[in-house]
Amino acid sequence: MKRVVIAGAGYGGLRAVERLAELPGIEITLVDANSFHFMQTEVYGYIAGTKDIDELAIDLGLWCSGFDRPVKFVKDRIKGLEPEKRLLLLQNSTLEYDYLIIATGARTGFPGFIEGLREFSFGIKRVDRAFGFHHRFESVVKKKLDGERGDVNIAVIGAGLSGVEVAAEMGYMLKRYRYMLGERADDIRITLVDACETILPGMHPYLVKSASQRLEKLGVTVKTSAFIDRVSKDLIHFKNGDEMEHTFTIFTGGITANSDFTPESFKKGDNGQLEVTNSLNIPGYEEIFAIGDVALIKDENAKPLPPTAQIAEKSAEYAAKSIKNALEKRRTEPFRGRLDGMFIALGGRYAAAEIFGFRFSGAAAYYMKRLITFIYFLGINLRANAGYRVRRRPHR
Secondary structure, three states: OEEEEEEOOOHHHHHHHHHHOOOOOEEEEEEEOOOEEEOHHHHHHHHHOOOOHHHOEEEHHHHHHOOOOOEEEEEOOEEEEEOOOOEEEEOOOEEEOOEEEEOOOEEEOOOOOOEOOOOOOEOOOOHHHHHHHHHHHHHHHHHHHOOOOOOEEEEEEOOOHHHHHHHHHHHHHHHHHHHHHHHHHHHEEEEEEOOOOOOOOOOOHHHHHHHHHHHHHOOOEEEOOOOEEEEOOOEEEEOOOOEEEOOEEEEOOOEEEOOOOOOOOOOEOOOOOEEOOOOOEEOOEEEEEEOHHHEEOEOOOOOEOOOOHHHHHHHHHHHHHHHHHHHOOOOOOOOOOOOOEEEEEOOOOOEEEEEOOEEEEEHHHHHHHHHHHHHHHHHHHHHHHHHHHHHHOOOO
């Protein structure tokens, strides 16, 4: 019986378990520091108040119990890795493995050269940070409802996919709040800030234009080519001498891979992502795979692929297939990853999309994105429900 350990329960980790559960003759263990799976791609709605936490999280113990075969879940922090001994070191135990899939994802990466950024802003990669901002935003709305006046300036630093989605959803919510708050809603202002010349850098001009027009319609101020020098309690200081007041700030401008537990011999990129071969293995270790945001995955032209849920799931499927082929003494072709499409939620029932070369925006893009999200959440929810029934079944 071969032992397969999956470290990390994000999009990639869960997809790897699903594919591996189809294989006979292996023992599967999923490890994560949290007891829940967090749907990171939908966090923009939770921050803005359009989604509840129960729409973003699922219990991992129940989910693992929902398979037709045993899948063990271990809630523990990963402290280290000894690849020569094939040991994954946890805070409270040690796991032996024959195959290891590192799927530990990434956290918000606060640039050290921007003084005060970590101290005076919220990241959105961690549930507790998103939770904190969510309640602070609700508190502001409550005070406005009670009649309080005064400016509230919300800054979103980083105009990539996450930053644009957060700013758009908050802008949409403020439009809705006007019916409840009246002119006091105008006291709340949202500014999207980025050092690049445009929002959504690297994306197709159609998506950039659609998002820019939507943000303008929602009343979101966009400030590009803006280099931040430092952040203080009440001000964002720019390198050109400008200053901007902020009541609170969300930072979405970068990630740092959760790879601190790996040996120094594992090569890493600038943001801590693990370098992998075209078979998604750690060089020199065919039994160790790194997938999703924690890995520096490249396309056929050696260009890094963006850290998205889609790439995480594709790389997970590839790793599971590689393990299957290894057990069957078969060769696996190199990983050929690419994005099949891109959806950008732009507040309310509006989105922009690019799928297989076709680009469109509006309600159709929103409902297509919503359908994909619904199918994903339905799948993990049904498995968790099955696990709940298994655990409730009386023992004989």
